[in-house]
Amino acid sequence: MLDNPAFAALTGPHTRFAERHGHAVRYRPEVCPMAALPDDPSAADWADAAVLVGAGQSMFLPVVSVTAPTDWGVTMQMPGVQMIDQSAAGVPDPEAIELGAADVPEMTDLVRRTEPGPFRPRTIELGTYLGIRRNGRLIAMGGERLHLPGWTEISAVCTDPDFRGQRLASRLILALVHGIRQRGEIPFLHAAATNTNAIRLYETLGFVVRREVMFQVFTAPR
Structure with missing residues (x-):
């Protein structure tokens, strides 16, 4: 779970704060800016994310290191430690x-x-x-x-x-x-x-x- 903690939280104890479309999930914006996808997200998962956040809108994925489809932009990459x-x-x-x-x-x-x-x-x-x-x-x-x-x-x-x-x-x-x-x-x-x-x-x-x-x-x- 610690390898993808936002997904574990949003599909577990923090479900009440979640907005979801398909397999893409995020906190309600007034609660937390974090979003999450399943491990090794598929093209369909990224399509779900696009609907969830809206065209041209940002999605903050913490902890996981993933490569987005080429039609997605990358606006921040910050190395960290857990x-x-x-x-x-x-x-x-x-x-x-x-x-x-x-x-x-x-x-x-x-x-x-x-x-x-x-x-x-x-x-x-x-x-x-x-x-x-x-x-x-x-x-x-x-x-x-x-x-x-x-x-x-x-x-x-x-x-x-x-x-x-x-x-x-x-x-x-x-x-x-x-x-x-x-x-x-x-x-x-x-x-x-x-x-x-x-x-x-x-x-x-x-x-x-x-x-x-x-x-x-x-x-x-x-």
Whole structure:
């Protein structure tokens, strides 16, 4: 499942967030920009995807490395790594609070300023999101995104630039690890291959690289 986690999530625990045409599936755009195709997608699967996203529209395929038909455009190819929890010391954090719908405007602003990855108005519905506030201001956050049987992805981990160097991201990651393990699941995450600082941080926390991956955005034919 980890080789194609978006497909496993959208056809499993996250079915309620899915839009589907044939074998092509994607999250509702206000929830998450990710889409998915079956392993080794056929020409018919790509045709389903074209109908699903619409002529000239984009489709973000995470993790899998696939070659689209020649009438599709390629607008992004970003190498990354997939990491899984091996020995992280998951523990609750006394300062971390669970974030809700009322916090989304502040969360969106923090994501805009720190760029940890895509975050949409309803992304918070995908799982638990934790934050740390100082003087009422949201200064750090992290949460859960892809959910597949037995696994939950940690995502959107970010810290306000004014508060970096205080291990806030590490504390939130370990708090999320604790919550995921409490459900009997294993945490995993993704990082851009160029984000070596983040990869080193995750390794020091107890995550290991499972495999190299590719994040790709394709544009459907008009």
